[in-house]
Amino acid sequence: MKKGILNNDRFFRYGVYALLILISIIILYPLYYVLIASVTDPAVVGSGKMLLFPKELYLEGYRQMVKYTPLWRGYMNTVLQTVIxxxxxxxxxxxxxxxxxxxxxxxxxxxxxxxxxxxxxxxxxxxxxxxxxxxxxxxxxxxxxxxxxxxxxxxxxxxxxxxxxxxxxxxxxxxxxxxxxxxxxxxxxxxxxxxxxxxxxxxxxxxxxxQFFYPLMFLGSEDKMPLQVVIRNLILLNQSKAASSIGRSAIEGAKMAQQLKYCVVVASAAPLLAVYPFLQKYFARGITIGAVKG
Amino acid sequence: MKKKRNLKKILRSWQLYVLLLPAAVWIIVFAYYPMYGLLIAFKDFKIREGIISSPWAEPLFKHFAQFFQTSIAVTAIKNTVVLSLLSLFITFPIPIIFALLLNQVKNGKIRKAVQTISYAPYFLSSVIIISIISLLFSTEGLINNIITSLGGKAIFFTSLAEWFRPLYIGSGIWQSMGFNAVIYIAALLSISPDYYEAATLDGASIFQKIKYIEIPLLMPTIILMLILTVGNIMNVGYEKAYLMQNGTNTMVSELISTYVYKAGLQSAQYSFATAVGLFNSVVNFIILLLSNAIAKRFSDISIF
The missing domain is CATH 1.10.3720.10 (MetI-like)
Structure with missing residues (x-):
């Protein structure tokens, strides 16, 4: 009655583990890649030679980020909006x-x-x-x-x-x-x-x-915008070029601009990614209660 | 007599109503007042005159008719429907499969590790997700580096219209699979061990246990989630679509909701944009009622 590879428990179990490992890699790798790209020389990143480990440590992006005031203003606004x-x-x-x-x-x-x-x-x-x-x-x-x-x-x-x-x-x-x-x-x-x-x-x-859309709609002034709007401007509207070309040659500026993007993603995602593992046993329960009885 | 008793009961519970008060105020101001604001879809609304004093549109459905006369209407409706259906058929089953796979892992530590990893992207904002896409899929990004090093030609993923949907759906799965699986995982954990023991005695394989025990017992949860998903079908995440939009992909990335934003807030056609949004909500609500009714009829499961 039992035929085929699906019914072979040993193979089935290997298959399950292989798939789960693959899924975990697919989920983690993009995040990991952004992290290592944020500390690697952008020239190396751009050439595709960096895949598993950071190469040629280069922290200019973070230095630039620390100096970029609109980002910190955005950060402050976000922290304030989140806490209140x-x-x-x-x-x-x-x-x-x-x-x-x-x-x-x-x-x-x-x-x-x-x-x-x-x-x-x-x-x-x-x-x-x-x-x-x-x-x-x-x-x-x-x-x-x-x-x-x-x-x-x-x-x-x-x-x-x-x-x-x-x-x-x-x-x-x-x-x-x-x-x-x-x-x-x-x-x-x-x-x-x-x-x-x-x-x-x-x-x-x-x-x-x-939050991104409501601030974009309900805030008029630039200096009240939260982190997500600042990041959108930097990365997707490519303002990072302007932000990093001050006092640099064009090539140097473009290189910086690219790395700054990776750094900003890390800075925005890090706080939540650092906190949620500690709360996960609670929230799994929360979702379950809500969905089952909702 | 009965009324009097009811009144007494209400008065006796006044403290509970006080606890409820902030939420009640909120729902009136930020949920029901905006619903009242939907009236402007049938008016020629001017901000200075307010909702009441603005004149009625003539004819009443003028703004709706206007929407259907634009060429963008067909495009936006089609894009919204296609994107929702793709999300439904591709995105919906994946957390179920993931939960079934994870349920096979009996080692608590590995199980927990994989589950923790799987939720991570859920906590990222749309802006960050789209930023990561733009970094990884740009011409000098990781994916194109791999393609070119294998001898292929770089692909303009982020600007080509045909890549909009795959990237939208793919990133959606990547982001929400783990989180959406939580409920199925919980449902699987509550299956009584008796079923498995009986199946083992009968010599069932793992695959057969999944097929004949786990999937049937998951069905009620699956149907419930399906109603909720279908009930939100027209509300595809416009934030992501808006962020992914660029000059070259609007023919597939323009959704009803992104169009509402542009027409309403960027060009201040309030009445027109409200009409478009209302059309979307009504269609969505009808689909919800239908799916709820169908589910009720065939499976006794419903949300209302």
Whole structure:
């Protein structure tokens, strides 16, 4: 009955491992390549002789990057937007997620529907732009924080977390002891919610850190632009040429411009890539809860 | 009598409503107010006059009609549909296969390492993804270096129209495969060992266990994810498409959403762009309802 190579368990297992190794390499190598290209002489990179290890260490790109003020201003803006944005987002999501997890909340299903509906239908780009103008937050840091200060998906994840981790008997017992809803939320809910807070911080922070389109639309002034917009200008609109040709010959400038691009990618991606492995056991749980019960 | 009791219940829960308040304010201002703003698709909107006082468009569907008369409409609709369908057929199954493969690895450390690696690209922004593409696939980038060293001719990947879709889809898979697999991996972990034991007693091979136990038990999750994916089918990532756009590839990279941005914000045709966006949302919403209804009918799984 069992025929063919697919049914040979040993071969099958080898095949599985081979594929997984291949997948891992495909995922990691581009990131690794960008990293080693950022510290290798651009001439060597351009010639295609650098594949596995950095060759001819050359750190001019990073030196240039440190001196390039628009990038650091962008970095500062991004850090600020991420920290403030994530704090506000958590402050909105956690209490709401808790309230919606309470089965005795009158009108719970209807309220939930009003939230869920917006996941599948929304006003779109232009009405959002007009809203931002109308609220009076255009061209301010609030213009890129408030419109994304709540993600309904995250709210559902949070609600499901509370539903599955706070047993109803606990609430009943607390109520008999005269505990108010506020008291229960602050003294029992929040201390048990560390996992979900960590997950949501990661999700929101990633979102704020990577924001590109809303800042482009909702910020007018150059000096408020976050890192992603600065990087876009440098790499994709090729401003790196102008940034690195000051006081250099044309060839030297072009060489620098190319390396600066690699350095900038590293500088932007590094913080998130350094943090997520420590939080991953939490977020795997977060996604699972949200998707299964959402 | 009943009303009175309800009111009492609501009053007693006032603290819960307070906890809900910030989110409620947010959803009104940043989700429902913009929906009200959709009205301008049927008006000749002028920023100074506001939504209410701007005159109604004549005829009411003027801006929609205008969109369908432009040559770009057909192109943008076609590009959006093609790109979504390609994403659906190519991108959707891959995390499932990855999860099935990873589930075969019983060594906890290796499993965790591969999984950690697989999520990494998910945390990168579209700007960074497209920047990496432009660095690796430029004429002097890694890929072309390999091609030329093998005796081939350099290819202009980032500017040629025919390479837009492969790069878009390929980078999408690269970025989201690991993250999208998480849910399938969790579902596979929850399969009871009894099934496997019974199958082993019957002499089933690993491949047969995947085919007859794992895939059928994954089906509910797969269908759920499929509804959600199909329900977002017209919302293909416009950020990436916009970033990848250049003079030579617009005939394939212009999507409805990138067109909305350009028409609306770059040339300030607010009513027109809103109409185009609304058309997109409505089509998307209808597809969502249809796929939900079909799934409900055939499998009892639905999101509503």
């Amino acid at each position: 944005g994530t704090t506000i987002a958590i402050g909105i999501t956690i209490p709401a997620g808790y309230a919606l997890s309470r089965r005795d909340l009158p009108g719970r299903r209807k309220i939930m529907f009003l939230f869920t509906f917006t996941m599948f239908f929304n006003g779109g780009l232009i009405p959002m732009y007009l809203t931002v103008r109308k609220v009076g937050i255009y061209d301010s840091i609030w213009g890129v924080i408030l419109p994304v200060a709540l993600s309904v998906y995250n709210l559902i994840v949070c609600r499901s977390f509370f539903e599955s981790s706070l047993p109803e008997e606990l609430l009943d017992a607390a109520k008999i002891d005269g505990c108010s809803d506020f008291g229960y939320f602050f003294w029992i809910g929040i201390p048990l919610a560390k996992t979900i807070i960590a997950v949501l911080c990661l999700f929101y922070a990633t979102g704020f850190w990577n």
